Amino acid sequence: MSYKHWKLERDIQGLVWLHFDKADASTNTFSIETLDELALALDDLDRQPPLGLVILSDKPAGFIAGADIESFTKLASTAAARVLVERGWNLFNRLSAVPYPTLALIRGHCMGGGLELTLACRYRIAVDDPGTRLALPEVLLGIVPGWGGMLRLPALIGPVAALDLMLTGKSLDAKRAQRMGLADECVPPRVMVNAARILVTSGLPRRQAPLLQRVMNAAPLKIYVASQARKQVAKRARREHYPAPYAILDIWANYHGNALAVPPESPSSLESIFSSPTTNNLIRVFYLQERLKGYGKTEGKESDFEPRHLHVVGAGVMGGDIAAWAALRGLTVTLQDQTIERIAPAIKRAAEFYKKKLRDDKAVRLTLDRLIPDPTGLGVRQADVVIEAIFENLEAKQKLFAGMEPLLKPGAVLATNTSSLKLEDIGAKLQRPERLIGIHFFNPVAMMPLVEVVEGRGTDAAALSKGLAFVRKLDKLALPVKSVPGFLVNAVLAPYMQEAMSCVDEGIAPETVDEAALAFGMPLGPIELADTVGLDVAVAAGKSLAGPGAQTPRRLAELVAAGHLGRKSGRGFYQYVDGKPQKNAAGTVPEGLAQRLMQPLLAATQRGVQEGVVADADLADAGVIFGTGFAPYTGGPMNYLMNKLKSQRGKSQ
Numbered sequence: 001m002s003y004k005h006w007k008l009e010r011d012i013q014g015l016v017w018l019h020f021d022k023a024d025a026s027t028n029t030f031s032i033e034t035l036d037e038l039a040l041a042l043d044d045l046d047r048q049p050p051l052g053l054v055i056l057s058d059k060p061a062g063f064i065a066g067a068d069i070e071s072f073t074k075l076a077s078t079a080a081a082r083v084l085v086e087r088g089w090n091l092f093n094r095l096s097a098v099p100y101p102t103l104a105l106i107r108g109h110c111m112g113g114g115l116e117l118t119l120a121c122r123y124r125i126a127v128d129d130p131g132t133r134l135a136l137p138e139v140l141l142g143i144v145p146g147w148g149g150m151l152r153l154p155a156l157i158g159p160v161a162a163l164d165l166m167l168t169g170k171s172l173d174a175k176r177a178q179r180m181g182l183a184d185e186c187v188p189p190r191v192m193v194n195a196a197r198i199l200v201t202s203g204l205p206r207r208q209a210p211l212l213q214r215v216m217n218a219a220p221l222k223i224y225v226a227s228q229a230r231k232q233v234a235k236r237a238r239r240e241h242y243p244a245p246y247a248i249l250d251i252w253a254n255y256h257g258n259a260l261a262v263p264p265e266s267p268s269s270l271e272s273i274f275s276s277p278t279t280n281n282l283i284r285v286f287y288l289q290e291r292l293k294g295y296g297k298t299e300g301k302e303s304d305f306e307p308r309h310l311h312v313v314g315a316g317v318m319g320g321d322i323a324a325w326a327a328l329r330g331l332t333v334t335l336q337d338q339t340i341e342r343i344a345p346a347i348k349r350a351a352e353f354y355k356k357k358l359r360d361d362k363a364v365r366l367t368l369d370r371l372i373p374d375p376t377g378l379g380v381r382q383a384d385v386v387i388e389a390i391f392e393n394l395e396a397k398q399k400l401f402a403g404m405e406p407l408l409k410p411g412a413v414l415a416t417n418t419s420s421l422k423l424e425d426i427g428a429k430l431q432r433p434e435r436l437i438g439i440h441f442f443n444p445v446a447m448m449p450l451v452e453v454v455e456g457r458g459t460d461a462a463a464l465s466k467g468l469a470f471v472r473k474l475d476k477l478a479l480p481v482k483s484v485p486g487f488l489v490n491a492v493l494a495p496y497m498q499e500a501m502s503c504v505d506e507g508i509a510p511e512t513v514d515e516a517a518l519a520f521g522m523p524l525g526p527i528e529l530a531d532t533v534g535l536d537v538a539v540a541a542g543k544s545l546a547g548p549g550a551q552t553p554r555r556l557a558e559l560v561a562a563g564h565l566g567r568k569s570g571r572g573f574y575q576y577v578d579g580k581p582q583k584n585a586a587g588t589v590p591e592g593l594a595q596r597l598m599q600p601l602l603a604a605t606q607r608g609v610q611e612g613v614v615a616d617a618d619l620a621d622a623g624v625i626f627g628t629g630f631a632p633y634t635g636g637p638m639n640y641l642m643n644k645l646k647s648q649r650g651k652s653q
Helices: 032-047 069-073 078-096 113-119 137-141 149-157 159-168 174-180 189-200 211-216 221-234 243-254 270-275 277-294 317-328 340-358 361-369 394-407 423-429 461-473 489-505 510-520 526-533 535-545 554-561 593-610 617-628 637-652
Strands: 006-010 015-020 052-057 062-064 102-106 109-111 123-127 133-135 185-187 309-313 332-336 371-373 385-388 413-416 436-440 450-455 477-482 575-577 580-582
Touching (some): 006 032, 032 078, 078 270, 102 113, 137 159, 137 243, 159 211, 159 221, 159 243, 243 270, 243 277, 309 317, 317 332, 317 371, 340 361, 361 371, 385 461, 394 423, 413 461, 436 461, 461 477, 489 510, 526 535, 593 637, 617 637
Parallel strands (some): 015 052, 109 133, 413 436
Antiparallel strands (some): 436 450
16 A cells, blocks of 8 residues: 555565655644554555565654644644544554554654654664654644553653653653663664664563663652643743643543543643643744744745854953854854963863863763964955953953955855844944944853844845844744844843832832733843843943933942942842852732833833834744743743734733
8 A cells, every 4th residue: 555654665584664755745743644654554554564674754853742733723623622632542542552563763853742652662772873863743733642652751761851841842852761661772874774673673672761760650759740740840930831741741640641531620630731722822932932043044045155164352251151152053163262272261261161061071072172272363255254241341342343344255254143233333444344244142151042233224135134044044033133232132121120120229129020920921131131141231221221310229320339239249239159049038029019010121122113123013023022031921022912903902802
């Protein structure tokens, strides 16, 4: 029998190789049609059982990226969503129960339903390839792993590790998957076919978690494990905003990982999850992220611009961390500052970062080899991209760029990481100011996903396109913005933080102000954020970005005058011990305080759209979510305002 999306191939040994190659798609995803075809393939194998079954992908882009999100969003009702969950649950249970050995050969992204399919197989081989990543990211979309992930992953690797993966959505590379027990083997691409053939016919028993983990996966200990995990979740996500992680814990602990068994009236039920506004908004955020990922491509294809060498001028925290991240992403990086002694701390910081990130001495050495101290600036001539990251002084930047411009090779990108100065002013003394763009990173570089790519008046379109492609090369989200003070992100953050500090001047405790923001869904309170950024920086930003007539908040000015600059000095609005703020109890949050804090941020976002800083409201939402951490469950500030307006109109009718 022939299939549209699957190819069933029998070899002379009696093995069957089931290839997934979704028609008219660059990525393998599950839809009702592809699931139905998989069921038909299993029917064929029931009639003529193989010696073993190997499931693999024919897509160069990866294994299986999970369910087709687009078709998922078109489900007409929660009943239709339940039917889809039931289809995958029953099908993967059937795959798990076949009498012949099964193996998933995983190369590339293996996400969500794709990983749940592999869990239904007896064996898993992860191919040691840079693109191989395994994850159950459903929680990031506000949903749960309903096709067996909540049942089989804890049984395979133990509940502690499994819950960590399911509650965060984080991914594992091939080596870590093998160390954790998620993969039976980790092999290089050149031997993956032979390794699959050997393992699927080996007769080895199905892997299971160690004894202690199996005990924790059974009552009554699983109830205790779930309660402890729930406490950790509560520290970063409130149930009223993000019901999915709490539902995962409930379904695992009380319903044996079967979402279909949860009563419809339960807040953990599929009906409750799929009808939640959070789910719709998080799916919206997913699409916003995909849109940002599309920048730097041409007509849907990867850009022709392939940067290999980055030169960074300025080895301070920001410049050094940009350089370290670029080297981690495979670029050769030359890092320039006035002396080797100024560069040394950045190299040391990079080495510590690589040790934590890579956990492999050889990989650390190879990555450090790509990060080259360059006090004389020789790397400028070879660089595909040059980024300036010195202090915010217009004259110094103008002089630096004027000196570098004659040295650049044709077609190289010339960029500044300025956060407050206008591109037109910085490039005023260049022979070709149209080639200058802004590439504005946020601190800490390794953690913040967004990078603003700034276009000035008369900026060359090709230079901007190359800048966007460079940001994607670094695996960051590129947001195109116009050259105005603060661009988008800092322009919305500054008035928000100013309002928070004005509340402190009125006698509201910093802890209470922060608690109001946290209760709204912000990842960090604005007062602690100010301490983290640096109160001296907050003063400077406030003067230029908070709006005409704005005064520096009294307490902020007093702290800066006393040399208390926040976390970096050990004291700001809070005292810091080992880098952690020492806070008193927040007390009762005054009614309306959260809305008061958010109003300046929301208004600034609206202005950014109206003034064309970003192209449209969706990009404003994307920028503020990924640049400030603005509560994702809302779908972004513009979406939040729209829904709020709809709600008010509904009440008035």
